Amino acid sequence: MTDWTDPDTFAQALEQVDTKEKGNCFEDFEEGDVIEHDPGLTLTQFGNEGWMSQTLNHDPAYWRADAAAERGFEEPPVHPDYLTAATLGITVEDLSEKGGYFLGRTDVRFPGTPVYTGTELHVESEVVNRATSSSRPEYGIVSWRTRGTDAETGEVLCSYERTNMIPRREPVATDGGATAAEEDEDDGPDLPETFVTPEGGYFEDFVAALEDADDENAAVAYRHERGRTQDDVTVASLPLATLNTAKQHHNVDVMSDSPSGNIVTYGDVTRSTALGHARSDEETWREVGFDDESFHTFVAVGDTVYAFTRVLEAEDDASSDEAGTVRFEHIAFNQDDEPVYSGTRTAEIRKRSN
Numbered sequence: 579m580t581d582w583t584d585p586d587t588f589a590q591a592l593e594q595v596d597t598k599e600k601g602n603c604f605e606d607f608e609e610g611d612v613i614e615h616d617p618g619l620t621l622t623q624f625g626n627e628g629w630m631s632q633t634l635n636h637d638p639a640y641w642r643a644d645a646a647a648e649r650g651f652e653e654p655p656v657h658p659d660y661l662t663a664a665t666l667g668i669t670v671e672d673l674s675e676k677g678g679y680f681l682g683r684t685d686v687r688f689p690g691t692p693v694y695t696g697t698e699l700h701v702e703s704e705v706v707n708r709a710t711s712s713s714r715p716e717y718g719i720v721s722w723r724t725r726g727t728d729a730e731t732g733e734v735l736c737s738y739e740r741t742n743m744i745p746r747r748e749p750v751a752t753d754g755g756a757t758a759a760e761e762d763e764d765d766g767p768d769l770p771e772t773f774v775t776p777e778g779g780y781f782e783d784f785v786a787a788l789e790d791a792d793d794e795n796a797a798v799a800y801r802h803e804r805g806r807t808q809d810d811v812t813v814a815s816l817p818l819a820t821l822n823t824a825k826q827h828h829n830v831d832v833m834s835d836s837p838s839g840n841i842v843t844y845g846d847v848t849r850s851t852a853l854g855h856a857r858s859d860e861e862t863w864r865e866v867g868f869d870d871e872s873f874h875t876f877v878a879v880g881d882t883v884y885a886f887t888r889v890l891e892a893e894d895d896a897s898s899d900e901a902g903t904v905r906f907e908h909i910a911f912n913q914d915d916e917p918v919y920s921g922t923r924t925a926e927i928r929k930r931s932n
């Protein structure tokens with residue numbers, strides 16, 4: 579009788595059987611397709627606190643009832659970064675499990691926030707664009723508009739447009755894209771002479787710093803001291819906790835033969851960690867939205883995520899008299915000072931006077 583566990587027999591069996599594949603290739607997406615993501619996910623206190631603690635998002639309003647009440651929340655709400663990551667995590671099985679990389683995202687908004695734990699998320703995505711990659715023949719580039727709604731009320735809680743590199747079934751001929759040398763043909767960095775750091779983290783501090791910078795060739799820009807070295811929890815556990823099945827985060831065997839050569843941190847973990855560092859130096863009131871997010875290079879176990887902030891503008895037009903609106907550019911960078919993520923963020927920042 580055949581012993582199927584005999585190593586030679588088993589190796590031959592593995593070679594001859596079909597693999598039941600997971601995920602979709604570039605060719606499977608058509609513009610206008612709407613995909614409803616199953617199974618959905620209930621936003622739990624455990625998931626929320628796990629996410630916030632590991633990404634150093636320690637704003638007390640998301641941890642303590644008294645601090646939540648003081649900020650106008652009924653109870654500590656679900657953190658917008660966890661909500662965003664969970665809304666994306668659920669989609670991976672249908673959209674990107676085949677193995678593409680998360681390149682960027684824009685128009686991230688939270689029309690239904692605050693959201694409280696116990697809310698069941700229902701998520702669906704529409705294919706809004708698919709394009710050939712001119713530099714990587716084995717990939718295409720697909721964008722989807724995704725909406726995460728409260729499964730009970732239908733209210734939209736989080737929405738965004740995201741772009742991934744998605745493997746093709748068949749590579750196509752490309753023009754090879756622009757070479758790095760061609761792209762670098764500029765006149766070098768064009769930075770201001772002076773960098774202004776706000777004195778504190780209140781709205782008035784950002785306004786004052788922008789006024790100071792306005793008088794000279796200056797920018798309001800600074801780095802945050804904290805760093806977070808990536809480990810098994812941030813690279814594999816946090817994405818799995820959002821039902822993100824991307825092999826990039828948990829299958830070292832497959833990823834050894836990929837552009838990154840290793841498992842990499844979920845983009846939402848990198849970005850939330852950098853935002854956590856930035857928020858630790860400000861008095862956040864509410865998150866409004868994020869735009870023009872890009873993931874520039876891989877982050878892997880052992881890499882350390884730091885953050886840099888540039889303050890772009892400040893307006894006294896927030897939803898509450900207690901705060902003003904500030905637009906930031908945040909750049910996450912690694913231990914070699916390479917940018918790994920960048921994006922703009924609009925947030926309401928508490929006023930000192932109240």
Ligand SMILES: C/C(=C\C(=O)SCCNC(=O)CCNC(=O)[C@H](O)C(C)(C)COP(=O)(O)OP(=O)(O)OC[C@H]1O[C@@H](n2cnc3c(N)ncnc32)[C@H](O)[C@@H]1OP(=O)(O)O)C(=O)O
Binds near residue numbers: 682844
């Ligand atoms: C979720 C989830 C997965 C993840 O979270 S993966 C972790 C987060 N993402 C990353 O770590 C990726 C970091 N990026 C890179 O390492 C490089 O961008 C990459 C993927 C190696 C590609 O590098 P290349 O140097 O080959 O090329 P480019 O960066 O210039 O980009 C390739 C093409 O994509 C176009 N593109 C880039 N960013 C965007 C964007 N934000 N929106 C639209 N298109 C973008 C770029 O123009 C290039 O196009 P070509 O036609 O010139 O090829 C999950 O599974 O979902």
